[in-house]
Amino acid sequence: MDNIDLRIIGLLTLDAKRSLADIGSSVGLAPSTVNEQIRRLTASGAIRRFTLDVDPTAMGMQTLVFVWIALREDADETAFREYSKTHPLILECHHVTGAWAYLVKLRVIAPSEIEGFLAELKEHRFLGRSETVITLSSPLPGSFTPKEV
Structure with a gap:
């Protein structure tokens, strides 16, 4: 990966819908060459996907929740990881050090959905x-990418 690749990735990070001509003028390449560079970066795995930055409030999902999770001793950890990848409320799932095994990030419409989520984990x-932590505000908001259902 060279400096131009890094500049293209940086521009796409700011706006994934940016035109090939605009990117090309910024990095000194023809639009067709930029297109080929983006295809190469995608094929190599450097660019994994193109996403939307959605306002969670506009989607009606105002509540940001973090759940610290310790798995049962007899839990199938591989099954838990797969479950986390497909659950529609889970935005992020991190295997962590310390007293907890996982930190899960959720977006919900109402806090009452948290209870249902925990019940599913028990089932x-x-x-x-x-341990559940409900966010009061976010001075530096992150991105919100709901999963396909």
């Missing part, structure tokens, strides 16, 4: 114990 026999 699947994943949840040993948990």
Whole structure:
């Protein structure tokens, strides 16, 4: 990966819908060459996907929640990881050090959805114990990318 690749990635990070001509003028390449560079970066895995930056409030999902999770001793950790990849409320799932096994980030319409989420974890026999943190505000908002259902 060279400096031009890094500049193209930087421009796409700011606006993934940016035109090939605009990117080309910024990095000194023809639009067709930029297109080929982007295809190469995607094929190599450097660019994994193009996403939308959605306003969660506009989607009616005002509540940002973090759940610390300790799995049951008999839990199937591989099954939990797969479950996390496909659950529509889970935005991020991180295997962490310390007293907890995982930190999960959720976006919900109402706090009452958290109880349903925890009940699902119990039904699947994943949840040993948990601690839930509800965000009051976010001075530096992150991105919100809902999963396909």
